Amino acid sequence: MKVRYAHPPGHVRTPAYVKGRQGVVERLCGTYPNPEERAYGRSGLPAQPLYRVRFRQTELWPNYRGSISDTVDVEIFHHWLEPA
Amino acid sequence: MAQHPSQSPHDTGGQPAGPVERTEHDYLLWEKRVDALLVLLSHDDKRHMTVDELRRNIEGLGSAAYQTLSYYERWMHAIAQTLIQRGVISVDELGRKIADVEHRAAHGEL
Numbered sequence: 001m002k003v004r005y006a007h008p009p010g011h012v013r014t015p016a017y018v019k020g021r022q023g024v025v026e027r028l029c030g031t032y033p034n035p036e037e038r039a040y041g042r043s044g045l046p047a048q049p050l051y052r053v054r055f056r057q058t059e060l061w062p063n064y065r066g067s068i069s070d071t072v073d074v075e076i077f078h079h080w081l082e083p084a
Numbered sequence: 085m086a087q088h089p090s091q092s093p094h095d096t097g098g099q100p101a102g103p104v105e106r107t108e109h110d111y112l113l114w115e116k117r118v119d120a121l122l123v124l125l126s127h128d129d130k131r132h133m134t135v136d137e138l139r140r141n142i143e144g145l146g147s148a149a150y151q152t153l154s155y156y157e158r159w160m161h162a163i164a165q166t167l168i169q170r171g172v173i174s175v176d177e178l179g180r181k182i183a184d185v186e187h188r189a190a191h192g193e194l
Binding site for chain 1: 143
């Protein structure tokens with residue numbers, strides 16, 4: 001999957017350092033009311049799937065000096081992901 | 085990577101930072117009270133606010149305040165903002181109450 005490269009001005013749960021980067025879905029964590037809607041006092045329904053996405057550190061940091069196999073997991077809502 | 089102009093001050097992943105403080109510390113009484121206040125306000129029985137509204141208002145503090153305030157000071161400001169936005173309390177009520185508490189503190193009544 002690829003994380004959408006978008007910078008809406010409101011409350012988002014996707015950290016900047018993964019935007020536009022490719023990773024693989026490690027697991028589905030469940031479905032939850034959308035926090036980006038709940039942040040404005042709305043219900044956030046219908047609940048959205050939340051995925052744990054695994055990124056290679058070398059994909060995220062251009063000057064990464066550790067092992068090529070080092071990874072980081074970030075939990076990302078469905079609407080932030082698109083096919084790689 | 086260069087920061088996008090709309091990236092808010094809390095979104096710091098990957099930016100240079102100082103060493104991590106590894107010491108444990110106790111919370112002060114007022115910090116525990118602020119924590120308890122959010123638990124009560126967001127409880128299913130009341131639903132006066134959500135943790136997502138807390139986060140949005142913390143992010144909205146602006147970079148100078150975000151850097152200067154302590155963790156629970158940010159919570160305190162964000163809880164007040166949320167309750168005003170939701171109409172649970174008014175700006176005027178909060179202002180009068182703060183003045184009242186400041187007056188009592190100045191006269192040793194707290």
